[in-house]
Amino acid sequence: MKSFVELDKENESEYLNLLSAVSKLSGLFSDNSIPLINYRVAENIFCKSFNADNLSRSDTAFDANYKSVGVGLKTFTCPSSNSNEKIAEFNSLSSELKELKGKKLAIRLAEYRNQRINLAKRNYNINASIYHIVARKKNELVLFETDYDNIDIDNIQNQKKTKAGWSFEDGNNFYSFNYSKSTLYRKFIIPDNAFRLPISIIKDPYSLLLNIFKDKVLPLASDSLTRGVNYVVLPLYSTKYKDKRVSEKSGLNQWNAGGRNRNIGEVYIPIPIEIHKQFPFFFPERDEPFKLKVPTGEIYDAKVCQDNSKALMTNPNKDLSNWLLRNVLKLKEGELATMDKLNKLGLDSVILIKDNEGIFKIDIMKTDSYIDFLENK
Numbered sequence: 001m002k003s004f005v006e007l008d009k010e011n012e013s014e015y016l017n018l019l020s021a022v023s024k025l026s027g028l029f030s031d032n033s034i035p036l037i038n039y040r041v042a043e044n045i046f047c048k049s050f051n052a053d054n055l056s057r058s059d060t061a062f063d064a065n066y067k068s069v070g071v072g073l074k075t076f077t078c079p080s081s082n083s084n085e086k087i088a089e090f091n092s093l094s095s096e097l098k099e100l101k102g103k104k105l106a107i108r109l110a111e112y113r114n115q116r117i118n119l120a121k122r123n124y125n126i127n128a129s130i131y132h133i134v135a136r137k138k139n140e141l142v143l144f145e146t147d148y149d150n151i152d153i154d155n156i157q158n159q160k161k162t163k164a165g166w167s168f169e170d171g172n173n174f175y176s177f178n179y180s181k182s183t184l185y186r187k188f189i190i191p192d193n194a195f196r197l198p199i200s201i202i203k204d205p206y207s208l209l210l211n212i213f214k215d216k217v218l219p220l221a222s223d224s225l226t227r228g229v230n231y232v233v234l235p236l237y238s239t240k241y242k243d244k245r246v247s248e249k250s251g252l253n254q255w256n257a258g259g260r261n262r263n264i265g266e267v268y269i270p271i272p273i274e275i276h277k278q279f280p281f282f283f284p285e286r287d288e289p290f291k292l293k294v295p296t297g298e299i300y301d302a303k304v305c306q307d308n309s310k311a312l313m314t315n316p317n318k319d320l321s322n323w324l325l326r327n328v329l330k331l332k333e334g335e336l337a338t339m340d341k342l343n344k345l346g347l348d349s350v351i352l353i354k355d356n357e358g359i360f361k362i363d364i365m366k367t368d369s370y371i372d373f374l375e376n377k
Contacts, residue, residue: 001069004132005143005195008049015049016197019134019141023199028206033138034077035199042075042134053124058351059366061088061120062129062148070120070129072148074188078135082189084176088113092343092367094182106159106168109177109184110151112344117150119345122327123295123364135190139201144194147172228279231353233365233373234312236342239272244339244348252325252337264333265318267325268311269350274374276309282354283309291359294323302360312352328364343367 008015022045023035030036040056043063047054053065062070076085090097090112100108120126129148134141152170159168167176174187202208225231238247249257255266271283284290286309292302300319305311314320325331329341342348349369353361 001128001130003145003195004046004050011049015045018045018049020197020199023141024202025205025208026199026201027203033201034079035136035139035141035201037075037134037136037141039073039075043073046071046073046132055120055124058363059369060123060364061117062124062126065124065126068125068127070124070126070148072129072131073134074131075134075136076188078137078142078188078190082187083135084185084187086183087186088116088184088346090182090184090346092346092348097177097182098179101161101166103156103159103168105166105177106156106175107153109175110153110156110170112346113184114150114153115344116346117148119328119330119347119364122330125296131188133188133190135188135194140199141197142190142194143197144191146188146191151175225353227373227376228282230355231351232275232279232282233349233351233370234269234271234275235349235370236269236337237339237348238270239274246337246339246342248336252329255321256336263317265316265321265325267317267321268306268313269320269324271304271310271312273308273310284358289315293359293361295363296323296327298323299359349373 004015019037019042022037022041026032026034026036043054043056046052047064050064050066052071054063055065056063061072063073064071072087074085076083090109093112097105097108117129121129131146131148133144133146135143149172152172155171157169157171159166162176165177165179167174169175176185176187177183178185236246236252237244238251246252250268251270252267254268255262255264275282283304286304289301289303292300292314294300298319300314300323302312302314302320305313325337329337329345331337331341339348346366347364348367349365351363351365351369355361
């Protein structure tokens with residue numbers, strides 16, 4: 001695969017031009033000679049320029065999907081030739097990881113990291129993966145690609161205790177773990193052949209903006225996502241208890257309920273009553289069918305059903321089971337979904353987004369996303 005700089009030059013350098021334009025306005029936010037680009041802005045510029053699917057909202061292992069290539073996008077200040085950058089957080093697993101040391105810790109971190117990479121590949125039909133780096137240095141941006149591989153568990157070596165935690169290598173990359181932040185870092189090294197984009201930061205960006213917008217009427221942006229209007233977040237666990245639990249006989253484990261013979265693929269995603277109270281017009285009426293699109297591209301027939309419209313199901317029900325239980329959670333038939341399984345994958349919620357035609361899109365969301373949604377974070 002060609003580098004993204006090479007691909008961009010075949011497309012009139014839209015990507016480089018946008019990065020340069022935003023960098024030149026760094027004086028709006030900083031007096032530093034190092035260009036300042038917010039990482040979300042860098043992600044949006046990349047996806048716009050290469051027509052890639054932006055995955056950053058779901059906080060999955062990849063930030064973009066470019067033609068079935070998972071892309072991890074990193075932008076960071078790098079005054080030297082390398083930088084240690086965050087690649088994964090394990091907040092829901094912090095109590096377990098704090099009890100581990102040495103190679104046991106390195107192996108467990110590698111397992112959890114690899115599980116999340118593999119989950120993202122399954123969920124978005126990713127066939128290959130790569131990191132795209134925008135390193136910010138004095139008066140320039142340095143762009144390059146590097147590997148986005150699983151950690152080689154069989155080759156873990158050079159383990160060392162550090163002031164904040166533990167470090168190790170796998171023969172390909174250097175990793176470090178911070179106990180207090182429950183965060184895994186990787187060292188990114190700038191190669192000699194990296195592309196360098198000179199940046200001249202504008203001395204007075206305020207005057208430039210005044211001149212640009214003076215006496216001009218420009219189209220106004222509208223909110224693409226409005227809470228409760230065209231998107232909601234649902235938990236994959238029951239909210240009936242004080243602690244988080246995946247009920248053994250309902251929700252994702254509805255197939256395990258008694259009372260009658262049940263199909264092994266009988267599942268539903270819980271819709272808490274609080275969602276209906278706050279956003280009574282988001283979902284169609286009970287038992288009214290609608291279309292539900294999953295990240296892999298399939299479109300299912302779905303509906304809200306059961307008492308108090310508490311369940312999101314598909315017809316046939318096995319469609320939801322095949323996507324969520326088999327593909328995302330990688331559960332075998334007859335294996336219970338649990339909070340432990342969700343925590344290890346770093347997710348416990350889903351987001352539903354509906355378009356103007358009433359088609360719903362669903363995607364996985366990181367741990368605590370439902371709680372954050374209710375609290376309007």
